[in-house]
Amino acid sequence: MTNKDPNLKKIQDLMKIMKKNNLVELEITQGDDKIYLKRAQPNETPSSVTHVPVISHPVPVAHPTGDTVPKEPVTAEAGKDEGLIEITSPLVGTFYAKPGPDSEPYVETGSHVEPDTVVCILEAMKVMNEIKAGMAGTIVSVMVENGQAVEYGHVLFKVKPD
């Protein structure tokens, strides 16, 4: 549902800026108005395809203060972007974007997927589980890094359905 509220648009723009610049916290004060936004910590980028220690704190959702902003909690990661579907991890394990270190990734931003398209591997206890898209659409964002440890429910991809 499109919301033409200019304040919501301002917040959405701020979210995009934060994500683009990899910011975690942002606070803006203008007179009596104050906005405070906090993103879930992006996990460290590993330099090779080895597993990294998981950082999976349940992160508190930031509540913007002031009367001029909507009441809904806002984070960069929580809540679906309009019309996008999230592919989330069905298990606990390590995310691999490619079948092997020298291969191409299974999918990238812009890749089109069908329900049976393998989008990644989740390694759990030395077993390589191929994860399928489960839907037809286009990958809009890859939310995790190659070699990153993921928990159950971790958002892996955002997909625009056909």
Next chain:
Amino acid sequence: MFTRILIANRGEIALRIIRACKELDVQTVAIYSEADKDAAYLQFADEAICIGPPNAAQSYLNIPRIMSAAEIADVEAIHPGYGFLAENINFARICEDCGITFIGPTADAMQLLGDKVQARKIAEQASVPVVPGSEGVIDKEKEALKLAEKIGYPVLMKAAAGGGGRGMRIVHEEASFHDAFDSASAEAKAAFGNASLYLEKFIAKPRHVEVQIVADNHGNAVHFYERDCTVQRRHQKIIEESPCPVLNERTREQLCQAALNIIEQAHYTNAATVEFLLDKNKNFYFIEANTRIQVEHPVTEMVTGHDLIKLQLKVASGEKLGLEQRDIHHIGTAIECRINAEDPDNNFSPSPGPIEKYIPPGGPGVRVDSCVYQGWTVSANYDSMIAKLIVHHNSRPEAIATMKRALQEYVIEPIKTTIPACMKILSHHLFAKNRIDTHFVERHLK
């Protein structure tokens, strides 16, 4: 000592283990299902990993997910708490195979002592009296009938593969035997997938007394005296206390030694509780062993001054117990009330929902083991116990007075809890006079 462990459990026991680890400088990795994602105790752990949806089979009972979490979090050991996978032999073996220490007994010792029939055999080998009964499982009614005659009525039929009161029947005379056998087998099959029963002499009006043991991997085992858990409802404990108020020193000594003998006979290590029934004449009979830390462990901690969870971590990491039996004393009386989110006026039916007002008791001699707080929502997905209220005082009457005072102070609203039921029990003259048995609640509390 370990550097980092994973806690394969939730709620109050997960918090209990985190607390012990904090004091020992051991890093903690907590796991949680989506139902527990907002739990505050998760923030107290060093890391928290979501392992599945609310239902236990896909989360707290899911061995592959738990092992994956242990792997990615790079832990040295797993504490299983109580319930869930704490007495799952398969889980203990998988930990062993994966090179992760299971904080508890070895899978073999768990298998030996955890099996009721095997445990009885061990007790007999250790010259500990057992309740007269079948040497093994009985599948044929004819066999069972003959044995019942031999033992003498009344007899108790019990499911070999389970507990919690299911598959249990008391038979007072031969005429009722056939029907009881049929229905007990059917119930056992439905509850545990195994219709096998075993038979025991039924002891009327028993007290339930159990002994706490911790053994290390260096051949040392000590007891931490006994707990009396006679106040039960449908075979679930409501109130526990230490010491057992009707034992004299001599019987206490014999009881605790008997428990030690069983543990040693089984080559058992880490924490265990050995359960007995005490008849009217103060004779005790071994019934079963629990190969895990128990819910009511705080009662023992209060009277002996020892931290049992820390001891579990210590012995699991290969250290010596560092305690001799003569170092362990019991002082005063401790009583625990289990507080459940249940409506005592409505047949104890579960009462989940948000806790809007929460004021725990405090003051001298009061300990509250709980993970709930104002704003917590009691989930319908898991066990209904939300808190353990433990008191410790110099004498039993004083401990009872402190418990009643603490129960009066305790505010948990608007959900229904068993606080009023605990108060009724504590105020009952039979409880004060120690004239109770395991059917006291059913008989005197509607």
